[in-house]
Amino acid sequence: MIEAQSWTIPDEAAMRLLGAQMASEFKQGDVIYLHGNLGAGKTTFARGLLAGLGWMGEVRSPTFNLLQDYPTHPPVLHADLYRVASWEGIGVEDYLDSHLCLIEWPERMEGLLTDEEVFHLRIEFDAEDPSARQVTLTPPQSC
Numbered sequence: 857m858i859e860a861q862s863w864t865i866p867d868e869a870a871m872r873l874l875g876a877q878m879a880s881e882f883k884q885g886d887v888i889y890l891h892g893n894l895g896a897g898k899t900t901f902a903r904g905l906l907a908g909l910g911w912m913g914e915v916r917s918p919t920f921n922l923l924q925d926y927p928t929h930p931p932v933l934h935a936d937l938y939r940v941a942s943w944e945g946i947g948v949e950d951y952l953d954s955h956l957c958l959i960e961w962p963e964r965m966e967g968l969l970t971d972e973e974v975f976h977l978r979i980e981f982d983a984e985d986p987s988a989r990q991v992t993l994t995p996p997q998s999c
């Protein structure tokens with residue numbers, strides 16, 4: 857069980873490390889909401905998490921292809937929904953059971969998850985100054 861907590865992350869390397877360290881907390885079927893403004897560090901965290909699962913290849917921001925999946929254990933779906941109005945028509949629902957889903961711009965997920973299939977964790981990324989980021993974990997029951 858992940859508890860609500862918050863850290864100041866000083867640089868990009870530390871953000872990757874945080875993602876890598878958290879990788880073992882998640883399992884197939886978990887949906888992780890990555891909230892935060894453009895450039896707040898969501899993709900950087902996802903890169904670290906994938907590295908923590910042993911992914912040695914590139915992790916591109918799925919800005920244009922929207923969904924990118926990785927054959928890790930568990931398999932990961934990395935989504936960036938910034939460019940769409942909603943999740944409908946993209947196919948993200950096809951990954952919810954089979955993958956660990958990392959969702960950037962999860963505001964667009966509204967209406968997809970039922971009460972029984974709530975997201976597993978919300979992670980908020982706040983840019984404080986040009987380098988430091990405040991990262992806050994919020995489990996669904998404390999929203």
Ligand SMILES: Nc1ncnc2c1ncn2[C@@H]1O[C@H](COP(=O)(O)OP(=O)(O)OP(=O)(O)O)[C@@H](O)[C@H]1O
Binds near residue numbers: 892894897901938988
């Ligand atoms: N402490 C930090 N943690 C993460 N990234 C940082 C940090 N300090 C500076 N950066 C820089 O901020 C940028 C974060 O970019 P990233 O693609 O991770 O953001 P994002 O939240 O995914 O944005 P978008 O919504 O546009 O996809 C990178 O250029 C990175 O080098």
Ligand SMILES: [Mg+2]
Binds near residue numbers: 899900936960
């Ligand atoms: Mg991103």
